[in-house]
Amino acid sequence: MTVVESLRPEFTESFPAAMSQGVLYISIPYRTCGHLCCCGCGQEVITPLSPAQWSLTYDGEKASLAPSIGNWGLSCQSHYWIHKSKVHWSRRYSPGEIADNRERDQQRIERYSGGTNLGPLARARRGLRALWR
Template identity: 60%
Template sequence: MTAQDTLRPVFTETFPSTMDTGILYVSIPYRTCGHLCCCGCGHEVITPISPAQWSIAYDGENVSLTPSIGNWALPCRSHYWIRHGHVQWSRHYSAAEIAQNRERDRHLLAQNTEEHRPRPLARLRRHLQSWRR
């Protein structure tokens, strides 16, 4: 497989059993995105949408995810951003930086678990419903 430089959004309720290269699957009901790792290694990458994990922006054509995708548990250890449907590669993190980021992420997730705020996705859901009409 080859590295991807773009990802096309596909809005779906559930992900297919086999994901296609170059597609960013977005499930609003399950608050999750999924794609094949952009480095071309073929591993599936799942990004939960929540205040403490990833947020999604849809401009009517392309999707952006924030923060970056750090595939540090995969053998490739790829690290990239998805901005307006384009893959922007980032630098590789050291083991210490990865550990620091994981600790920060655990802290944010614990902090936001009680404060579940669905407002940003609710706005996106309304936008998608009006767009599909």
């Protein structure tokens, strides 16, 4: 496994069938970004862009995503920030912190959507990924 230290932004309408390591795919039409996990495990990471989930900043050369990427559903459970296309590693969260973070994320999504339960992020990620195949 090779740890990724930076991600090159690539704007695309839809994601490729097989993502390349070290690339942050940005789909404006689908308001979503995707990349392979920066720990090197090879798992796809999908980040929906919305006020309740992630925001993208692009300066014409480098990209940033906020908030951090917490891959709690992956076996690696990696946690990092993407800031100006560089990967900045964060500490590992305990199982209790992960549960608290997931609950806050779900509450933020429900507040933004007017109380509509959109389901867990994992289901949204799988559904979005199916759109591009």
